[in-house]
Amino acid sequence: MNLREVVLQPVAASEEARFRSLMAAHHYLGALPKIGDTLWYVATWQGQWLALLSFSAAAWKCAARDAWIGWDFRHQYDRLHLIANNSRFLILPEHHVANLASRVLALSERRLATDWPARFGYPLLLLETFVDPQRFHGTIYRAANWHEVGETRGYRRTRTGYSAATGPAKRVFVRPLHARARACLSHPVLDPRYRHGAPHIMLSADQMLSLPEFFAGIPDPRRGQGRRHPLPTVLAIAAAATLCGMRGYKAISLWAQDLSQQARARFRCRWRNRRYEVPSRTVIREVLVRVDPDALNSALQRWNLQHAEDEDLAVDGKTMRNAIDADGRQTHILGVVGHRSQTCYTQKKSAPCP
Template sequence: MPTDSPATACLSELQIRLVARHEEPRYKELMAQHHYLGDLPKIGETLWYVATWRDQWVALLSISAAALKCGVRDRWIGWDFTTQYGRLKLIANNSRFLILPDWHLPNVGSRVLSLMQRRLSGDWQTRFGHPVLLLETFVDPSRFHGGVYRASNWTELGLTQGFRRTRAGYSQAHHAPKRVFVYPLCRNPKVLLTQADRAQLQLTGKPNIMLSAAQMRILPDFFNDIADPRSRSGRRHRLSSVLSIAAAATLCGMKGYKAMAGWAKDLGDKALGRLGCRRVNGQYVVPSESVIRDVLIRVDPAVLDGALQKWNAAFAPDDKCIAVDGKTMCNAVDDKGHQTHIMSAVGHQSAVCHTQKKSALCP
């Protein structure tokens, strides 16, 4: 604790910066020693910050990927399942906040949060290629009241349901619910997180992939038995690869041929290899929008639906209820001039479309 400076001067001299690589062992040691949850591994999109006063370490923060599911947050934003998967990376989680023992002074916590909030989106854009629009954090009410977040103008949304994320999914038993706080890093984050025009978000970098490496590797196998409707001349991409990219892009929230092609173009080499893309001169070649459109228009829809049903049977979450709904496709008529009617079966819990069928004529 500084003894040669008033508290106000101490606050004005606080600075915050990213933890350098050679400082990470010290960061982890202090977090493990003083934070009640212990150390947190640096996995995926994560930034570590240290607040300093005249080169002395004052506080530590960890900002990581957002929680996959949070009911009060998702209802507050107002997004649907598909939009959430495409935009979840625009939310970051303040997963650790530790004020070191000698620095429990008035207003230090809110000052450190304020400094972090000012620079986070820029740091995230530089490191990961996309901005952050919203911050979230979870506070254990049995230990803390969340006063430092309220003092920093965070909004409390409510309580979680008390489930914990495990390697097998989510725990069955309820644990202590956490208070959920959010802080906007831009104007109208709810509008930006739910808007239809993804281009306005200026998203760059790698796309969200909601499939494991093993699932991506096995996905082309589900399409190997489908007959290729294209002529042999001019084929540049295997049918199973094109269908795998279209299916994977759809599972990750992409809608339309252009979005599928753009999603595939942003994939890394490992993902493209798993999806069966071919290499030319040491680089993977990605199907274009026109290739994806041509394949999906020509392929037998009944056979494709059968392959997708096998995928759902193997990997889709179990659903307690199935919703059956129908709609008339605009500007789509059959060879007899009748409009096309589609019936879909969608799982309530998973929001997965298990199958779609062309229905009989409506009376």
């Protein structure tokens, strides 16, 4: 067999039954339904089926992968779509040929670079897979330049979350599809090329609706003329963006611009020309620099009392760039983060340490 003649192509709708049947018969995990955005491939040589692959939605959580990427937990839920899981890889029994697996993996990377965005509207930055060490060594992935980054903790996904008991740990392999995949995935502001749909807000609908109410009593530091966006709306959007991991005025503004119309309505954004408008970066910065820190802190504490999930809190400090007080000193921010939920409950301006 000439490996250069091996071709990889998506499984046609008329071939899906055969694909499932072969997976069920020959893969130790059996057939797999399509999970989220999924592509199935078949490798052929002179019309013969040689190998089957499935690429589907990434694992919701994987400590080894997440540590390798280095992203904030609040970023990952909005960026998981940029990772695909090689959930099945099967070389059919009669075609175990040297170097065939590496050839098929290389072909799949090339196909995914064009097939995935064409099918789902966004590109991929990273591939992942899990290898059972009791059955395999991961040799084919190493040969194809995949990186082993650790092991799973043995939990498996269920309909209600994760299993209570652990099973055998699996080795975690990843394959970057872009030279700067790790940097892109972990950067505080996601490159616009990789955004897809509205941001994944880590708040319930009721919590989004409640945020503006808690800021309603804060005095507006802006001049009365030209107040296009209500102060509670601006503060609610800034607080929600911070909960989703945004840091800095630009990141908060970009996050706000990506909000769906439904989310904007919940934040009570300005209605104009039959659309809800979000405040600009300039408006957000002006409000956050001028707002009374004590009043803001009090409102956030009240919101925390109603929606808190944590018993233990941690305090963190940051220095805001381009935020100078009347004495020419940079503004310092103290934040309170919940240990269990990792939620940032409150942030307060403070004087610099001596």
